[in-house]
Structure formats: structure tokens, C-alpha cells
Amino acid sequence: xxxxxxxxxxxxxxxxxxxxxxxxxxxxxxxxxxxxxxxxxxxxxxxxxxxxxxxxxxxxxxxxxxxxxxxxxxxxxxxxxxxxxxxxxxxxxxxxxxxxxxxxxxxxxxxxxxxxxxxxxxxxxxxxxxxxxxxxxxxxxxxxxxxxxxxxxxxxxxxxxxxxxxxxxxxxxxxxxxxxxxxxxxxxxxxxxxxxxxxxxxxxxxxxxxxxxxxxxxxxxxxxxxxxxxxxxxxxxxxxxxxxxxxxxxxxxxx
Numbered sequence: 001x002x003x004x005x006x007x008x009x010x011x012x013x014x015x016x017x018x019x020x021x022x023x024x025x026x027x028x029x030x031x032x033x034x035x036x037x038x039x040x041x042x043x044x045x046x047x048x049x050x051x052x053x054x055x056x057x058x059x060x061x062x063x064x065x066x067x068x069x070x071x072x073x074x075x076x077x078x079x080x081x082x083x084x085x086x087x088x089x090x091x092x093x094x095x096x097x098x099x100x101x102x103x104x105x106x107x108x109x110x111x112x113x114x115x116x117x118x119x120x121x122x123x124x125x126x127x128x129x130x131x132x133x134x135x136x137x138x139x140x141x142x143x144x145x146x147x148x149x150x151x152x153x154x155x156x157x158x159x160x161x162x163x164x165x166x167x168x169x170x171x172x173x174x175x176x177x178x179x180x181x182x183x184x185x186x187x188x189x190x191x192x193x194x195x196x197x198x199x200x201x202x203x204x205x206x207x208x209x210x211x212x213x214x215x216x217x218x219x220x221x222x223x224x225x226x227x228x229x230x231x232x233x234x235x236x237x238x239x240x241x242x243x244x245x246x247x248x249x250x251x252x253x254x255x
Contacts, residue, residue, distance in 0.1 A: 008235040020217030030089035081105035108150035108188035111172040148186035
């Protein structure tokens with residue numbers, strides 16, 4: 001079985017990114033605290049800056065997320081940056097870096113947890129983290145960044161009753177639109193958990209795109225409701241092995 005192609009630097013991905021519309025996804029930007037079970041969700045602020053600097057030097061731009069399934073309008077390389085959950089460390093550590101490089105990103109918010117902590121991460125070996133509050137989200141928007149929905153409470157949508165899944169999808173859109181006065185057009189499935197019934201609810205709610213956790217680049221022929229993304233994280237200790245896996249992944253996805 002092929003290992004998941006995590007993103008840490010451009011070199012193994014440069015050729016692949018030219019075949020479609022790549023999307024990077026992050027959760028935390030900052031130091032990994034003691035007690036955090038999923039260390040791969042944390043990217044240090046220094047590494048994040050290096051990754052953004054590399055993309056900027058290579059001529060990448062970050063257009064509005066709504067263009068993710070359209071062909072580029074010019075020859076410039078384009079990439080899309082996403083953050084899941086709305087963690088405060090992204091506001092503190094990532095926003096200044098995005099501004100520094102002139103980049104735009106979208107933050108997928110858990111509507112009922114603004115200003116609270118990530119209860120879905122609690123448990124044995126888990127670590128709840130602070131979520132952005134209303135003022136911070138407003139500041140994020142005022143800097144030209146975007147927001148999307150990540151449901152109301154971050155459930156596994158295929159494991160809850162259809163009526164509850166509907167409320168998570170429809171209700172989060174309305175709550176965020178009412179709170180921030182912007183149109184919510186983009187959705188992200190918590191845990192990457194979705195099926196056709198969940199997808200159809202997302203479409204019915206009026207979203208224009210939905211993100212999964214599947215790796216790969218997006219093309220105009222792909223469904224906008226099953227967008228692929230590369231998870232960004234710290235580098236592997238064995239870069240040669242990663243590049244070999246990347247060649248395998250590219251071959252598999254093209255086949």
C-alpha cells in the first residue's frame with residue numbers, strides 16, 4: 001500500500017502541481033504542545049514561513065478559493081491554501097506570514113465552537129486547542145482572507161442521523177453568514193468523512209465546493225464537491241523514500 005504523500009517542500013510536488021489545481025491543508029501553525037496525540041497536525045511557524053517563501057519564489061499565486069476547479073486564466077502557477085477547524089494559532093502565527101507573502105487562504109470554521117476549545121480533540125492522548133473568536137475571524141476577513149464551513153460541531157457526518165447531518169451542514173452555513181455578513185460558499189467534510197447522501201446535503205445547502213482529505217490535484221473535470229488536498233506537515237526523515245512514494249502515487253493516480 002502506498003504511503004500518503006504529505007507536503008513539506010515543493011521539490012517532490014513541482015511536476016505534479018502542474019497537472020491541475022493543487023490545494024494544501026493545515027490545522028495548526030505553531031509548536032506542538034505536550035499531550036498532543038496527532039503531532040502531524042502541527043506545522044511550526046518557521047516551517048510554514050519557509051513553505052510560503054518557497055511557493056512565492058517559484059511564482060505561485062493564491063487566487064480566490066471559488067476558482068479552484070477552473071482552468072488558470074494565465075500561465076502563472078496557482079495554489080490554494082486551506083486551514084481546518086479555525087485554530088487561534090493560525091490567526092496568530094499564519095496570518096502574518098500570509099500577509100508577508102501576499103497570499104490568501106480559507107479557514108474552515110466549526111460554527112458552534114468559535115471562542116471555545118476543540119472538544120472533538122479531547123480524550124485519551126488528545127489535546128483541545130483554542131478556536132478563533134468572533135473578533136479574530138472578523139480581523140481575518142478584514143485582511144482579505146476567506147472563511148468556509150466545517151459544520152456546527154465537527155461530527156462524523158456519515159455516522160449521525162440524516163436530520164442531524166442536515167442541521168450540521170445547513171445550520172453552520174446560516175450561523176456563519178448571520179454572524180459575519182458574508183456568503184458561505186465552501187464546505188469541508190470533518191475527518192474527510194462523506195458519502196453521496198452527505199454530498200447531496202452540501203449541494204442542497206447551496207455550497208459551491210466541498211473539501212475531502214484525499215490527496216491529489218484538482219482538474220475542471222473533477223467534482224467540486226470532492227476536492228482533493230495535500231496535507232502539509234514537517235519533513236520526513238527520509239526524503240529519498242518520500243520522493244519514491246510520490247512517483248508511485250503519481251503513477252497510480254494517472255493510471
